[in-house]
Amino acid sequence: MSKFTLNKLQLTNIIAFVAVIVMNTLSNTLPLNGRSAGEISDALPSYFTPAGYTFSIWGLIYLALLGFTVYQALPAAQNKPFMQQIGWLFALSSAANVAWLFAWHYGWLLLSPLIMLVLLVTLILIYIRLKIGAVNPALAWVERLLVQFPFAIYLGWITVATIANIASVLANSGWAGFGIAGPTWSAIMMLVAVVVAGGVLVNRRSLAYAGVLVWALFGIRAAYPAVPVIATTAVIAALLIIALAILGYIRTRSTTHRLSPRPA
Template identity: 30%
Template sequence: METGKSGFQHQPAKIAMIVGAWLSFIVMVTFNALSASGASKGLFNSTQGELSDKYYNDLVPAGWTFSIWGFIYAWTALWLLYITTTIFRKTSEGYVYIVSDLLPWYFFVAWYINNACNVAWLFVFDREQLVLSACVLAIIPFSLYLCLFASYRQVDKRGVWLTENASVDLWCTRAFVHNGLAIYATWTTIATLLNFGIALIYTGGFDNTDVVTGLLAVLLVEVLGWYVLENFVLDRYCRYNLIIWVVVIVALTGSLVEHWGPEKRNSIFTAILIGLTAFLYLIRLCLVVYRHFNKPLYKKFVLPTTEQGKNNGTFNMA
C-alpha cells in the first residue's frame, strides 16, 4: 500500500483497476467509432449501417433510435469520472474508494469482459458470422448484469454506513453507476434479441414476421418478469434504477415508427407492448416515490433520549 500525505493508505491494485476500466472503455469506443464511420476499411469490411440495411427485419428500430448510444457512452463516462474522484476524496476513515468499497474486484473483471466482447462482436458481425455474433453479443448484457449485481450487493452491505457518512456517494452510485449500467444493459439486451432474430431469419431461414412475433413475445415475458423482480423481490437493491423502462419504450417506439402498418400483427403487438410498458413504468414511479418516503431502505442510527429510553426499555439494565 502507498501512504498519502494525510496518513491514509492507497491501494495501488484498486487504482489500477479503475485506470483499466477507463482504458478498456476508450478502446471499445474507438473501435465502435471506426466501425460506424467506415474510416478504416482495412479493419472492417462494412459499416454497421450497411450491415443493418442488409440484414433487415421488422423489429429493427428507426435510425434515430440508435442515438441512444450517445447517452450510453456519456453516462458511462460520468460513472467512470465519479469513481475516479473517489481516489482523491477522503472521509474521516480513509479514502472513499477504499472505505466505501462499492465496486469489488469482480465488478471490474466483468467490465473488462464487457468491453472485450463489444469489440469482438464488431469483428464477428462484420464478417457476417450471424449465429456467433448473436452469442458474443449475448455476453455483453450478462456481463453488465454481473456488474450491477456486484455494486447492488456492496451498496446494500454498506447502505447504513453510506447513509450516515457518505450520502452523496450513495446517491452518486445510484444515479451514475447503477442507472448508467442499466441503460447499457437494457439496450444490449434488446440488441441481443435483434441479433438472434437476424440469425434465425438469415441463417435459419425462418419467416421474418413469425420471428419478430416470437421476439416480441420474449420481450413481453422479460418486461413482466423484471417488473415483478424489481418491485417485489429486488427492491432493496435496485429501487432507484428508473432508466430501464425509458429504454424499452424508446426502442419499441423506434420500431413501431419504422414498421407501422395498421394491418400488421407485429405493429399491433408492438403498440400494445409500448402501452403496457408505459403503464407499468407509471406504477413503478408511484411505488418508488411512496416507498422512498414511507419505507426508506436505510435509516441513520439515532440514540434515544433518556425519556425515550425509559419508555421503551432501552436503558433498563434489569
C-alpha cells in the same frame, strides 16, 4: 481489494472505455471490413430491427459511461462499495463490446449473438450487484447518476440488441421459423422483451431501464408502420412496460416509506 489492485482496476476501466469508443468510431469511419454497421443491418433485415434514429441512444449510453469512467477513476472512488461490486465486469463487458464489432463486421454471424450474450450477462451481473432500482435511501444522488444510471440504460439497450441480433441471424440463416411469418415472430419477440422487462421491473424501480425499452419498441413501430401486427404489438408492449415500471416504482416507494425512520 488491495489499493494496488484497485489502482489497476481503475486504469483498466479507463483503457476499456477508450477502447470501446475508439473501436466503435473506427468501425464506422474506416469502416471495419469495408462495411458500416448500418449497411450490415440493411443487408440482414429482420422485422425486429428498429428505425435508424433509434440507434442514437448509443450517444447517451456512451456519455453516461464516460461519466462513470471519470467518477470511478477518482481517488475517493476506491472506498466506494460499487468498485468492489462491479469489479472486472465492466472491463469484460467492454471486451465483449469490441469483440462483437469484429464478429458483426466480418460476417461471423453465428458467433455474434454468443458474444452479445456474454455482454448481456456481464451487464445483468453488474445490475444485480449494484442493486440498481432497489430501495436504498442512503445512496448518494451522484452514484445514482454516474454509476447506476449508465448501467441501467446500457442493459436496457443490450436487452433489445441481443434479441435483434438473434433475430437477424435466424432470419438470414434460412431458418423457416416453424412456418410462422416474420412479422408474427417479431410480435412474439416483443412480448418476450416484456417478460424480461417484467423480471427486472416488478421488484426494482429502474425507470431508466424501462425508458430505453420503450424507446426501442417505438423505434420498431416506426420501422414497420404498415405492418399491423408489428405496429400494434409494439405499442401494447411499450404500454405494458410502462405499467410494469409504474408498478415497480409504487412497490419500492411503499417499501421506502416502511423503511424510513419515523419521528419519535
